[in-house]
Amino acid sequence: MTDSAPLILLIEDEEDLREAVATLLEMEGYRVAQCVHGADALNWLKSHPRPGLVLLDLMMPVMDGQAFLARLSRERMLEGVPIIVLSGSPFHPPGAVAYLRKPVAVGSLMEVVRHFLPSSGEGSEGPHTS
Template identity: 40%
Template sequence: MTDGDQAGGLVLVVDDDLDVCETLQTVLEVSGYRVVAASNGREALMTLRSGVRPCLVLLDLMMPVMNGIEFRAEQRGDPKLAEVPVVVVSGDHGVAEKATAMGLEGLSKPIDIDDLLQVVGRFCGPPACTCGGAGE
């Protein structure tokens, strides 16, 4: 079984903005998902090539070293990585058009939490139980 094959699957967040990474990580982890982060496309490729198999990659477009478009081209060219689902997450005003041109869907920053969780749930399944809180 790979990391992405279970409830509470692993999400790879790729964004050079530390605040965005930390916010996405917190929201997803509180919601029952596991998260690993990369600050650019090259780091994300290294993570994937090390054997990490997320159920979804949340990919920013504008990053130093290797941007999201370059990452996607490399990812699609590698048969071992090509099938890992990717959703573009960007503050670019043309995010929907750019994502569509890449064969992907996109979420605009600032990200609506409900939209984020709906997309992640579609690719990763339901989150792991975060039971045990007050009122349980």
């Protein structure tokens, strides 16, 4: 995997699920940064490159997904970055471009991720100009 691969920020407190989703995304050609709650993600964002997409759980300790979204909105952080909510909660919060209810099917997850952030090299040999 190269540094040019699209970066996804995955915020999920359930370690097994976080690891499984990260592995799947990495196998599909993405780089994945993992955080365990919203406060962890805010700290990560201060010292790392802007992700191309965020996958966000809603129900987490310390800072839940709704509080994280509210903070992003207040501080105008990550404007233009698609945020996809992965949650067992039926609530679709403002600020998210898509909502996937857990347990989410692999095909559904990858379809939404690819829609908002195509992986580098997916069916191509690099950037082309017209």
